[in-house]
Amino acid sequence: MKTVSLTIDGKEIKAPQGQSVLWAALDNGIYIPNLCALREKATPDASCRLCWVEVEGESQPVTACTQSVAEGMVVDTKGAMALRLARTALELLLASNVVDCANCPASGACELQKIAAHLGVKLKTKRFRKLLRNLKVDSSSPEFTYDPNKCVLCGRCIWVCRQRLGIGALGFAHRGFNRRMSTFGDEPLAKSACQECRECVDSCPTGALCFK
Ligand code: SF4
Ligand code: SF4
Ligand code: FES
Incomplete structure (x- = not known):
């Protein structure tokens, strides 16, 4: 299989041509928040809007699950615009979700906890009005x-x-x-x-x- 070379957060990696930036990053130990992606899915839903990254040469952030890797691509997962979009998406999700980690059997393995910690967002965020x-x-x-x-x-x-x-x-x-x-x-x-x-x-x- 043909591979391409690219850089994510300053790390030079190789990835199979056609792979998405999301899986290329995760396969190389670089975390990008995601909820709706599944490897087996040929076409990603891109519905959770959490996997924003910035790509050199692009004026707007792109979703890593829909962006294919390319030779020489330079990706930044920690750009201010990308992080702002991801934080807003997460806080909107949390506004309509029950957050009761102390009594939840999924606590410790829940992706929301991991994403919130990664993005520096409080699970009990008050940015948006709670609407359960x-x-x-x-x-x-x-x-x-x-x-x-x-x-x-x-x-x-x-x-x-x-x-x-x-x-x-x-x-x-x-x-x-x-x-x-x-x-x-x-x-x-x-x-x-x-x-x-x-x-x-x-x-x-x-x-x-x-x-x-
Ligand atoms: S959060 Fe769980 S129950 Fe809800 S759609 Fe996703 S997999 Fe299904
Ligand atoms: S447990 Fe039931 S609902 Fe869940 S995947 Fe299997 S058949 Fe579908
Ligand atoms: S993983 Fe959900 S939009 Fe990319």
Whole structure:
């Protein structure tokens, strides 16, 4: 496979041609915040808006999951504009999410904690008015719980269930502020097409899907 040479945060690396800047950085020990990216996905959703980087020669930051590496490219993951966009995206997410790390089984492995620490943002940020959705927790599955109040709408579980497994038990329902990950007809998981394989739980970056 043909490789290209580029620089990320001053580090010279080689990456396969066609790879995104996000995976090239992560593969070389350089962290870029991300929630919606999955390696298997041919086309990234680019919906979380957290993976901003600055590329020399570009006037605006770009999302690392949609930007392909190129020979001689110079990438800065810590540019002021990129960090400002990522912090705003994170704080907007946190404004509508329950943040209760002390009582959350995902604490310590939650991607939101990692991203907040990386960006220097408080998980209980007060920048935007808190607007919680107060949605019902689904504990109907014998294997796992789904707390939609901790869901960041990354879509990873939906993609895994539908595209990787071909089951399609999960999908997005409703629009705007009411948008949420759900089952067909908003049925409890135990009454849905779910086959309890639990791969969606493994894919969830937050405490929204947790093993019992
Ligand atoms: S446990 Fe498996 S079948 Fe059930 S929703 Fe998750 S990925 Fe789909
Ligand atoms: S339940 Fe988890 S994996 Fe699924 S959309 Fe929400 S945060 Fe993403
Ligand atoms: S990982 Fe790039 S927008 Fe979500």
